[in-house]
Amino acid sequence: xxxxxxxxxxxIMATGHHIAAWRHPGSQIDSGVNIDxxxxxxxxxxxxxxxxxxxxxxxxxxxxxxxxxxxRQGRVSYFEPVTLWAALSAVxxxxxxxxTASTTYEDPYLLARKFASLDHISKGRAAWNVVTTSADNVxxxxxxxxxxxxxxxxxxxxEFVQVVKGLWDSFEDDAFVRDAASGVYFDPAKLHALNHxxxxxxxxxxxxxxxxxxxxxxxxxxxxSEDGKELAAATAEAIFTAWTSPAEAQAFYGDVKGRMAKYxxxxxxxxxxxxxxxxxxxxxxxxxxxxxELQALIHPAVGLAAIAPFWPGEDVxxxxxxxxxxxxxxxxxxxxxxxxVVLELARRERFTVRQLYEYLAGARGHWVVVGTPxxxxxxxxxxxxxxxxxxxxxxxxxxxxxxxxxxxxxxxxLQRRGLFRTAYEGRTLRENLGLERPGNxxxxxxxxxx
Amino acid sequence: xxxxxxxxxxxIMATGHHIAAWRHPGSQIDSGVNIDxxxxxxxxxxxxxxxxxxxxxxxxxxxxxxxxxxxRQGRVSYFEPVTLWAALSAVxxxxxxxxTASTTYEDPYLLARKFASLDHISKGRAAWNVVTTSADNVxxxxxxxxxxxxxxxxxxxxEFVQVVKGLWDSFEDDAFVRDAASGVYFDPAKLHALNHxxxxxxxxxxxxxxxxxxxxxxxxxxxxSEDGKELAAATAEAIFTAWTSPAEAQAFYGDVKGRMAKYxxxxxxxxxxxxxxxxxxxxxxxxxxxxxELQALIHPAVGLAAIAPFWPGEDVxxxxxxxxxxxxxxxxxxxxxxxxVVLELARRERFTVRQLYEYLAGARGHWVVVGTPxxxxxxxxxxxxxxxxxxxxxxxxxxxxxxxxxxxxxxxxLQRRGLFRTAYEGRTLRENLGLERPGNxxxxxxxxxx
Numbered sequence: 001x002x003x004x005x006x007x008x009x010x011x012i013m014a015t016g017h018h019i020a021a022w023r024h025p026g027s028q029i030d031s032g033v034n035i036d037x038x039x040x041x042x043x044x045x046x047x048x049x050x051x052x053x054x055x056x057x058x059x060x061x062x063x064x065x066x067x068x069x070x071x072r073q074g075r076v077s078y079f080e081p082v083t084l085w086a087a088l089s090a091v092x093x094x095x096x097x098x099x100t101a102s103t104t105y106e107d108p109y110l111l112a113r114k115f116a117s118l119d120h121i122s123k124g125r126a127a128w129n130v131v132t133t134s135a136d137n138v139x140x141x142x143x144x145x146x147x148x149x150x151x152x153x154x155x156x157x158x159e160f161v162q163v164v165k166g167l168w169d170s171f172e173d174d175a176f177v178r179d180a181a182s183g184v185y186f187d188p189a190k191l192h193a194l195n196h197x198x199x200x201x202x203x204x205x206x207x208x209x210x211x212x213x214x215x216x217x218x219x220x221x222x223x224x225s226e227d228g229k230e231l232a233a234a235t236a237e238a239i240f241t242a243w244t245s246p247a248e249a250q251a252f253y254g255d256v257k258g259r260m261a262k263y264x265x266x267x268x269x270x271x272x273x274x275x276x277x278x279x280x281x282x283x284x285x286x287x288x289x290x291x292x293e294l295q296a297l298i299h300p301a302v303g304l305a306a307i308a309p310f311w312p313g314e315d316v317x318x319x320x321x322x323x324x325x326x327x328x329x330x331x332x333x334x335x336x337x338x339x340x341v342v343l344e345l346a347r348r349e350r351f352t353v354r355q356l357y358e359y360l361a362g363a364r365g366h367w368v369v370v371g372t373p374x375x376x377x378x379x380x381x382x383x384x385x386x387x388x389x390x391x392x393x394x395x396x397x398x399x400x401x402x403x404x405x406x407x408x409x410x411x412x413x414l415q416r417r418g419l420f421r422t423a424y425e426g427r428t429l430r431e432n433l434g435l436e437r438p439g440n441x442x443x444x445x446x447x448x449x450x
Numbered sequence: 451x452x453x454x455x456x457x458x459x460x461x462i463m464a465t466g467h468h469i470a471a472w473r474h475p476g477s478q479i480d481s482g483v484n485i486d487x488x489x490x491x492x493x494x495x496x497x498x499x500x501x502x503x504x505x506x507x508x509x510x511x512x513x514x515x516x517x518x519x520x521x522r523q524g525r526v527s528y529f530e531p532v533t534l535w536a537a538l539s540a541v542x543x544x545x546x547x548x549x550t551a552s553t554t555y556e557d558p559y560l561l562a563r564k565f566a567s568l569d570h571i572s573k574g575r576a577a578w579n580v581v582t583t584s585a586d587n588v589x590x591x592x593x594x595x596x597x598x599x600x601x602x603x604x605x606x607x608x609e610f611v612q613v614v615k616g617l618w619d620s621f622e623d624d625a626f627v628r629d630a631a632s633g634v635y636f637d638p639a640k641l642h643a644l645n646h647x648x649x650x651x652x653x654x655x656x657x658x659x660x661x662x663x664x665x666x667x668x669x670x671x672x673x674x675s676e677d678g679k680e681l682a683a684a685t686a687e688a689i690f691t692a693w694t695s696p697a698e699a700q701a702f703y704g705d706v707k708g709r710m711a712k713y714x715x716x717x718x719x720x721x722x723x724x725x726x727x728x729x730x731x732x733x734x735x736x737x738x739x740x741x742x743e744l745q746a747l748i749h750p751a752v753g754l755a756a757i758a759p760f761w762p763g764e765d766v767x768x769x770x771x772x773x774x775x776x777x778x779x780x781x782x783x784x785x786x787x788x789x790x791v792v793l794e795l796a797r798r799e800r801f802t803v804r805q806l807y808e809y810l811a812g813a814r815g816h817w818v819v820v821g822t823p824x825x826x827x828x829x830x831x832x833x834x835x836x837x838x839x840x841x842x843x844x845x846x847x848x849x850x851x852x853x854x855x856x857x858x859x860x861x862x863x864l865q866r867r868g869l870f871r872t873a874y875e876g877r878t879l880r881e882n883l884g885l886e887r888p889g890n891x892x893x894x895x896x897x898x899x900x
Contacts, residue, residue, distance in 0.1 A: 023630040030628060033570045033660055039540070059559060061658045067638050074635045077621065077660040080567035086536035087571045090489070109509060109591040110556065117530035120483045121537045140654030141559040171527065178480060180473040183749045186527075188520045204590030208511045210483055210527040299633045 006384045006419050007271055007391025007433055008411075009052045009098065010045040011240070012038070015074055016398035017277050019306060019361040020297035022074035026401025032078035035087060041400050042088045045095055048407030049421050051432050052096035052127060053088075054220075054240070054393065055081045059105050060138035065305025066317070072302045082114050089122035096429030097122060098220050098238075100129040103160035104153050105142050108201055111160075112167035115217045116209045124213035124428030128164075129220040129240070130231070132157050154227040156200045161219065161235045163203050166194040168216050169440045170206030192442040214430045215438040224252065233259035237435050238271040240393045242341065242366045249274050249388035271433060274388070276380065277363035277395040279370040280405040291370045294397060295358050303357030306364075310343060321354040341365060363395045373409040381419060456834045456869050457721055457841025457883055458861075459502045459548065460495040461690070462488070465524055466848035467727050469756060469811040470747035472524035476851025482528035485537060491850050492538045495545055498857030499871050501882050502546035502577060503538075504670075504690070504843065505531045509555050510588035515755025516767070522752045532564050539572035546879030548577040548670050548688075553610035554603050555583055555592050558651055561610075562617035565667045566659045574663035574878030578614075579670040579690070580681070582607050604677040606650045611669065611685045613653050616644040618666050619890045620656030642892040664880045665888040674702065683709035687885050688721040690843045692791065692816045699724050699838035721883060724838070726830065727813035727845040729820040730855040741820045744847060745808050753807030756814075760793060771804040791815060813845045823859040831869060 014032040015022035031037040085097035119126035132153035139147045175190035194205035221236035232239045243249035257267040281287030331340040362368035383389040396402035414420035464482040465472035481487040535547035569576035582603035589597045625640035644655035671686035682689045693699035707717040731737030781790040812818035833839040846852035864870035876882045
């Protein structure tokens, strides 16, 4: 029996995940709009045999804190994900591309089309990270007076995904004949209009693009709220999540996989990939020194702006940095579960204000592991072999430097342990991830009726 | 004084512009979804020093004629333009990319963002062909009961372009400081929210992407109706148009450039680029034989489907192919002017049904020139030097074969005559086209107020 292998995604965030990364000499300072930087990063990830690269996204600018914090934020200008990945697909051969796109603010026909196009352009390496958009600063860009509430967003998301899949099925896989001699290009009997009429959408179809090489681009989900877990159980093939202890990760892993049966799905059809932000040193001392160097680059105004959303309405800038926050609020319902995790941690650890923002500074509450390649591999192996993860979404604190270190130092360690591939197995992202290629729903319905 | 140079765009349509191109051995039969084909074509156009490549687009499938015609249509499945050009920008250095996108069916924030992203990814080589979408088969994909009428579409288009430009101006050109030492990333005083409230859109902004390298991607327009000419005069920097005689082209050229003054624009800020579909032979006989070979590949059902839209409600399949159409209708008002041109021509030339569809088969009514490189260059020179064109949108009948011939045979002829460049002059598309980089409206308003 082949040993189960862990899956690796590289979660790419411009200059890196650490909040002060852009000030670090190991980052590319203008990377949000520097295509050569992204080419380098994607090619490095491919050299490291990563399954995929991933970018988060929101169609708007998130303003946090006052002007003093704003001018110090390095994340206000960045490429649109699908155009970015289309470009990188032309200069890579194996790695997959996970693009984030919003079911709340995009249109299903246009979205189905651009992801199908990306899947064809990349020859089967596209994935869609389905988000309902949690930022509250976006609705005004789309003529809305308010951000729709979570229940409505998730209801729309379920229908949106259904419509998009239906559009991807417009042409059956063998619809195209292309026989120059007879002059027959395709078989119209294998072209299907969706004729969707639902609560949120009416979409006639068909899509003007043949079925994606992967059938459907891989569906990814990243919310860990109740609604998010339900959407993942119903539709996702990979889920990005944020936990800092194996116990929490195990509970989540069991929870989300346990919800799949009611949608007629098997646990292995969904890969659970927690985030890990590795700070790598050849020795533990070197790793700790790197971490301290990064933390020292955080301007307090930026740190305070990072924690301010947990205390809505409060002017946190007046707080003593070296005392605990004056009070810990309850996490609002329906908000992404990371908020709950962070507030619970602050309460339990009696963090000072500075400790709290330094904790979040690493990777916004994701799991930060500071250590040697062997120590980092130990922790990944522990989670992987104990029902906490099917792999990881690696969040380099500084880009490109930290990704280079991971590929050069941690990947070989994982390979030595037999935990990670030594060559790509498949031609498509879906094949590399060990996910089945979905059948065409129209074709299946016709066969069932025959 | 430098001699005025003509501008060349390559209008790329999958297997080629001839309606039967996909059956020709010189075409790539699956080119609508074959990225390697498009890479080859873009690199060939760049070898030929073309200013730009261009794709038309509509977010839906146009069904024409019955099933007999439908199964023979080679244009039902093709890449989405912006993802396509993003990919090709990574494997080219100089050529510009004109992507068509609809102001009727897209969202201005998302559109502004993807074109800004493409402009950054390509380092200043993006252009947007602004269309209001003329196909009547699209509205159902977007939940509408009917295609909005032309007046409403153009009204929306004017506002849409205004919003998009406003979003591109969100950051002033010098907004980004990126000073690691002080920790200041950008100057918030140089970031502007649009706060647009209009008849069709409410868009707050700002865009989450710094100003495109070209200021704005080049704005292109392709409709030649009254509304289309007005939109071009107000906003476009290049216009694609379809004429078959120099007199008509001259009249159009003067008309559209004459409308610019009332928008405070100069005639040289708009390049008029008629389409030309060149069928090239080393001798005139070879060219005519190539043309005949292509025409012989047209199945009558496909030919009839191409002319059917001119006779709405009529069953053209029962007509005698070798007699003139039983009657010539009046062109409906508000429809693209190409319809009028075609019907007038059919009337004047007393075309048979077959002659009419063969005429349209070359490039859907665009100007087809069959001849030697010198003959084709003669015609281009005549138009260019007599107020009919600033350059041409070259529509290869078969792809990649006809583009190779144009680059190998016609481009050197144009260069020998001093009509066309021998090396790219600029770094961006705008620089190569000789178009000014627009200033930032917010910055200009502030300077004016100061």
